[in-house]
Amino acid sequence: MKHVLERLTLKEKIGQLNQRLPGWDALEVTHGKLVVTDALKQEVERFGGIGSLYGLQRADPWSGRHWGNGIPPERSAEATALVQSYIRSQSSSGLPTLFVEEAPHGLQGLGGHVLPVNLAVGAAWDDDLVAELAAQVAHELRARGIHVALLSGLDMLRDPRWGRAEECFSEDPYIASHLVRSTVMAMQGAGERIDTEHVAVVVKHLAAQGAGIGGRNGSGAPLGWRELHEIHLPAARAAAEAGVAGYMAAYNDVDGIACSANRDLLTGVLRENWGWEGIVMADCTALDRLLDAAPDHAHAGALALRAGVDISFWDEAYVVLDQALDRGLIEMADIDRACERVLSLKQRLGLFDESPADSEPAPGDDVLAHRLAHRLARESIVLLRNDGVLPLAGSTRLAVVGPNADDLLSQLGDYTAPRPVPDPTSSTIRSALIARGFPVEHAAGSKLRERIDGGLDAVRAAVGASEVAVVVLGSSSRRLYESEFAENGAVQGADLGMTNGEGVDLSRVAIDPVQIEVARAAREVGKPMVGIVIGGRPHAVTEFAGLCDALIFSAFPGPTGGDAVVDVVSGAESPSGRLPVTLPGGEGVWPVAHDERRETSRGYADASYADNVLLGTGLSYSTFEVSVLSGSQTEVRARVQNTGSVESRYVVPLYGRRHVLGVRPRVRQVIGYVPVHLAPGEEQEIVFPLGIDELGTVDSHGLLELTPGHLDVWVSGDLHPPTDSVRIEVAP
């Protein structure tokens, strides 16, 4: 891209590195016609173009865009074309911009397909399905003129208090790595060139945001090198291997150095050690937050640029890069390097082609996407307990109670655009049960954190009039148009209706006491009781579980979530989800990830580890026998048989404990998983390939190497190697 770069003025180069204008301010609708705003014109004039534009199609309470004033799907292509045309026309070199949008679980734009949140995706353990769906999303985005999708997936769920827990695939880096790899490859396509059916992906966040102290959003992660590379960087490394277009640098610091100013991370690890090439984008306003580590904006910008940030996201710091240059804080080569990376991404997307790549986008398949999302939601349903009450017979009279029984918004998760009205493809548990013909009595009982007058009486009455109580509790990341937002869109004001999502970190993670009252009221009536948690974080469910005869955990399953849960509850499908995270047994009982290092303490004197619900937990309506047949350094063979009477999908996980001389081992790690689908009596042999990803240890450059030692493997759900585990000697 040298030839393009050479034609650019300093102002234009700086323009390529800035992403300042809120995209939703770039267009307005006048008499039904889309027109570019003065804000866009000023921004384009200021920089002689715009390097990338974030959020043109974003719609949500923060942007203030909704069906009344936002860009509907059918006008998306028109909108992007209009803005692109304007920007190109005003740039001396005709440089196109990049349209960047949030797509953490589908596009956060009007009419975008909404998928289950990542935490639900993690519960399905299904790389192939995720890839199919990701491809559909990519088609949809590109058809709407979008070039770059911001995708959550690198954050590891290490603290249940963190409000963004729902954006994590898992606490386990192996699961997260596989899902990130599948998603990135499906969204970008396999080639170096990103064609018109695919989009560039910027994965977020780099790095260790899930390790912020206290589970507080963006707080420091004072991590050591092994912890960083073993737990927090594998998913990023998988993305690099998949050729991901970019990374978003996280807000947090790693051991004192903010990620956005962290040369060791952004250049040392990513580029020098991993050999990756692409762009690094800062998180929203993250560079201006460097002012606590720099005397002024120019210094902040210089820190970031020299560390390896190529694109700023709403900062003053990158606007004044010219001052930084004048003051000798950076060199022109620093600007050129970043600029060249941005231009290279545009080239990779075909934006410099004679016939621009996105002139004829390939539309996505709406029906297919919906069907896949529904399937993914269904696979994500985790049955934690079943004393025989499930599945429900078709005519059972049900009391469907609790605040999440009939609240679509609570199923969707954060970063979701407003639903269309009407919304015929969505379902709540109540609506889905009714649609299947169950006689249903309903009472909310309470709000998530507030009592409702007469709520408990209504619950008792509903349960009294029914044969089985279905009690749906949990949390919600609903955003309100009346909420207050921080400058980066995180929720700011307290809001009792929201218990999850960015900006909603909690010190207590058990199912709220107000909701437990609802469960108690239902229980008191004496009917069989099915508990369902629809939530966005690893809630402590000990108390709720103790009240139920069956318990289901469903991380925000999306708009088809009601149908998905009812597929399982009704027995139409046997449940097959497994927890991708360990649920703490009670308040204050964390961290509890299954792959913490071994400890010798007895745990908390006032809590029982037996109350923790371990990663991998998930029951079926059938029964399965699994065993390891053989293990070597290249593969593990296992056998699984459906020994029950119900045809069912079933995920076979492979767990391992790796021993290396001198290093305290982690208790257990996922090192493989294979979903199967077996009829009663059917059996299957499974091969888990082993390689450097499963056996390697991290060297001082963050690269994997084979260190001598051994690996114990097993396929049962045990936390510690059971007696039938197989030991594999590892030699380089």
Next chain:
Amino acid sequence: MKHVLERLTLKEKIGQLNQRLPGWDALEVTHGKLVVTDALKQEVERFGGIGSLYGLQRADPWSGRHWGNGIPPERSAEATALVQSYIRSQSSSGLPTLFVEEAPHGLQGLGGHVLPVNLAVGAAWDDDLVAELAAQVAHELRARGIHVALLSGLDMLRDPRWGRAEECFSEDPYIASHLVRSTVMAMQGAGERIDTEHVAVVVKHLAAQGAGIGGRNGSGAPLGWRELHEIHLPAARAAAEAGVAGYMAAYNDVDGIACSANRDLLTGVLRENWGWEGIVMADCTALDRLLDAAPDHAHAGALALRAGVDISFWDEAYVVLDQALDRGLIEMADIDRACERVLSLKQRLGLFDESPADSEPAPGDDVLAHRLAHRLARESIVLLRNDGVLPLAGSTRLAVVGPNADDLLSQLGDYTAPRPVPDPTSSTIRSALIARGFPVEHAAGSKLRERIDGGLDAVRAAVGASEVAVVVLGSSSRRLYESEFAENGAVQGADLGMTNGEGVDLSRVAIDPVQIEVARAAREVGKPMVGIVIGGRPHAVTEFAGLCDALIFSAFPGPTGGDAVVDVVSGAESPSGRLPVTLPGGEGVWPVAHDERRETSRGYADASYADNVLLGTGLSYSTFEVSVLSGSQTEVRARVQNTGSVESRYVVPLYGRRHVLGVRPRVRQVIGYVPVHLAPGEEQEIVFPLGIDELGTVDSHGLLELTPGHLDVWVSGDLHPPTDSVRIEVAP
């Protein structure tokens, strides 16, 4: 020591590195006569001597020694002489042993002076007093034949859940460093040679045990290099600078490498970077715990020896060092190096002198030690709130209620020997109030975590019959002779009576709900209410504080604790303690140390930071005005005036926020403190010297260097630099 070393066989060398026999098993009393046991004889024969003997005089539930079967103070010298004489007589080279004892807050032996726990010491902010007291303890120990005192002090209180919180001086490394330095210098004396009025000190634990995840004892500390050096190693560095004789390696790992096998730490940091010379002792059974990172004991021993562990503490791993040598896992030079260090310490203590150094020990001064301990306890009392009810007039009729109102054992802390019977110098709050002539009604109301039948009624009756309620709640590290213990002496079985101490980690740290019921019962009567917390960890006191008109926090103040609290409550002394740790506002609200790095999040949506009680909090009966007069790179001058009407001790803290380019600053750090004593109206100018300890940043070798930037300093209690803070430019 080469000449001694050369005379030793391999067996004898290995013997010098092992500390296996429980000291309390070395002697028995037969017909009133002390005799060496067969266990001692076997151990001596096995190794041709014994390098060091732990716990000859230890008395507590774990050792099973008490006044009925242990070594009383008046026979200590006889006991050590007897054992020493036996060991020397059986060693071919006449090598003496080292007598090692626990002295985390005074000797854990019968009749030993018991001081306030470290957390209370931290609340006094009084290096000079600590030094005076430490000197007395050292005299006492040496007079009892003890050579080596194991001293807590390196652990930083970063998680309120940790049961050993009471053994920490502070969450702040500056406070801990100063107290460790004062203590070590006072106990060892200033010279290289440790004379007969002093003892060698082994400080513990190295390193970062206070950062174990989840506050779980000995769990991993996945820390980065800056966090380790800035927070967890300064106290260790201070000890090195004070010439400390040794370090105890901690149980935990640091980023995956167990401290006992951590060459970077034990050799790299301590010896190569800091230039320190001395011995490293492993924690009890810590080397055998390396078996999770080593295939057998010989490998575990080799890991530890090569990392830099010189003395094992009850492990098989060091018994088989000969096998490790045979198998080529270590070299003779590794054994010789460790052995030479042990011999050097004996030489430093004068044990090779013609006239052995400990033949004429200098006795301690009982009265002085008691007086100093009482003063220290008094200075440690922190007044958190006072709506005018304190101090109490002398004739006030008091209801003294709550489980810690009259329970001496709850005042003492962990690692305490049984008290003498009778115990005339001890006092509880109840007994001290009675002794001062207050009319007192008493009711325990509850146990620490259990209701008592009729307890609340008794509380109400007592308060009803009184003018003021004094409600004493909190926690306890009492150990019972019936308790179960782990192999290293940590409490193993659950015990409702114990809520603190080694092995008693808790997931919840608020004052127990059962105790809050007592406070509510007292409150309901409608009398003015003084709340007192006697506890061993940073309890969340929000709920209790809301019920009280005045609130005092007293970390386990020791046997004179009752008197100390009553000194303050009665107005005999104005309170002057300050919290050395931040109390979390509620469950799940942690970490909250005042020196965490700056965060941009709003904190927990379900908790208010305003409920946290900040390090440095502490009220007086007088009022004081403080201001910074001037600041430079070499000193800060401040002025303090007693503007109230009560003569009082007062601690002036100096807080700072250090800015260095590219590093996220810590919110606030203690960088100086000076206790003053001022009459009403009196004022004083204070000089805080600044130097590399206060201004430096840690380089890649863990050494301090002056990095350009600036430092904001202030003397008010604000968490953030107030408007009258002074900025100091820092240049190398």
